[in-house]
Amino acid sequence: MSQSTLCEVENMQEEEQYRLLDQVIEDYEGMETNLVQVLHYAQSIFGYLSMATQRYIAEKMELPLSKVSGVVSFYSFFSTMPKGRHTISICLGTACYVRGGKKIIDKLNELLSIDVGETTEDLRFSMEIKRCIGACGLAPAMSIDETVFKRVNPNRIKNILEQYE
């Protein structure tokens, strides 16, 4: 599947999304050994891997649901909850970690009432962890969508968040 097809998925109808998933599974010949790749594409198509999507994949690939969800829950890359409109990534690479990356997470926990890997109820923010975003000189760093925030002071996070709808 081409990257351009995947880029168009954002505005797709559910039916089309499943048709695309069918294509992915067919390309991988429905083989169990390709489950991780199929899940990877499925997450690109749907944004996350819901119970319904996992069940659909299990059915199509003739695998037990418990096996599919076992793989999904093993890798932290996979998300079983819908992604928010904005993704906050906190860098926990060595430099950011020692300079207080953890404090950023604590503050976000407090402000948004969500933990890493979760999404706010109003679907405004999702929170995830990155292992070094290559901005060690700016530690601790955090990014929201494509924007990187340098030397983040936990007390200023509230102001930053207010810029996002």
Add this chain to the structure above:
Amino acid sequence: MVNITMNRKRITVPQGTTILEAAKKNHIKIPHLCYLEDVHESGSCRVCVVEVEGMKNLQASCITQAAEGMVIDTNSQRVRSARKILYELLLSDHPKDCLVCGRNNHCELQELGELVQLEESRFDGVHSKSHRDLSSYAIEKDDEKCILCRRCVTVCNEIQGVGIFNVQNRGFGSSIGGGMELPLGDTTCTNCGQCVTVCPVGALKEKDATQNVWEALKNPDVEVVVQTAPAVRVALGEEFGMPAGSNVTGKMARALDDLGFNHVFDTNFAADLTIIEEGTELLLRLVNHLHHQGAITAEQVEKTGLPLLEEAPALPMITSCSPGWIKFAEHTYPEQLKHLSTCKSPHMMLGALVKDYYAKQINKDPKDIFVVSIMPCTAKKYEIERPEMMNGGTRNVDAVLTTREMAKMIKDAGIDFITLEDREFDNPLGISTGAADIFGVTGGVMEAALRTVYELVTGREIPFDKLRVEPMKGLDRIKTATLTIKDPIETYQFLDGVEVSVATTSGLLGAVTLLDEIEDNASPHVFIEVMGCPGGCISGGGQPRMTTQHIREMRMQGLYREDEAKVLRKSHENPFITEIYEKYLEKPLGHLSHELLHTTYVPRQKR
């Protein structure tokens, strides 16, 4: 053959033998935990590690093959210390409430403790999981006790082909489950309970029914009726230290009487009844199939006394005695349910008769009768909850106790089981033939049905030799046979020379092969017997733990002995079967039979 040295002894073992097997054969004990012969050999717990000269790391002996010249120490200081630490770590994440655990004194983790001889447990920290899943009617899962040995995962996926168990999450957060925090009751679990029989600790067990039964026994207004499945009588003794396969039918009936049950009946009677109903259903399907193919005329069908069906019936017909198999079929092959015999399983038939026919005999309101089934099975606990299993507003069966639960009640009541005098079952629902005994073994329902159907069609007794199904294991999951009908009686003349192909399988993976054939319209069979558990009910999910191949064979022989010791060995020879049709049911597949003894099936979600 390869030559190895183990603990300074020279040993010769066949190529391909694992170190653990080699040790066992030479009476060297290597403590192990997750390993289960023929079932689970994955080295996941690491308790069985040994030191092999020239290898840097300790090796898991259950998966390491012995190689020429290997020098092994199973008990070096390094091994002992590794084993102790492993055991300590296992304990650090396990509740230590052994005295109030159902597995107390029957726990493999406790047994391991005796071998490892720990004097203090140094690690005490956060426990990884605490969830208890009570959502299933049949099986209870207590994650807190789970030691993640993965035996249940192997059995569920590789032997039963169901796969509701797999490891979820990872590291310290790992647990065994159906995924997406799905409660067990909402999964495609068949309730077969094979996971329960292999669980080394108290993490998986049957849903308790003993409390309900005690309540019923205490209640003076309730008539408590009990019935026992064939496979229980050759396994119950094991719970009291008797050898596997011991026949304890008489002691069991006595114990039930002593416990205070008002009527001690035998599911075997209903097994005989099942044969009459199911055998007739098979003939009905076969004859009508031939009619729809144009091979025989409507008059020929009428002559047999069997009804003429408007639509062509589905063949092959598949047995329906095993509720684990039934639920598996409903989930996995929802389009093929028409192939299932409509007969209820025997204990449900008996329950229905007790609350209808027998209630009238003893002048009782069915609502004041409490029927208890003692079963080798956990799936029967689910089966009695099915809405189809009711007649006249009451449930056919009110409680199912597993063989293990039965033993618990006997112990609880202070009954000295070993010394009990034999007792007969009560009449009339306690009379049975040898054909009913073998219902508990793979191939048994098939054999019992053939004994009767063959005689109905030919007027002669079926030759008894070569009917037996040998223990099934590994790739021999499916057994097939062909029976040629010769010289039938006048009415069935059109069956002369017809070859009837039959197949039996036990363990659900074998059923997949047979059902796939049906889906592809390629099944050569007329009649298929499926039992949900490997080897049949003798190794059901409710039987004493553990069930090894040897124990399975011993129980099987026990049932064959019961059969062979009986004068009457064919269901249609059961005098009370004849009587109940004459006086009550009228005829097989008749109106009342349909109401009480037959059922319907429900297509269910596939994953």
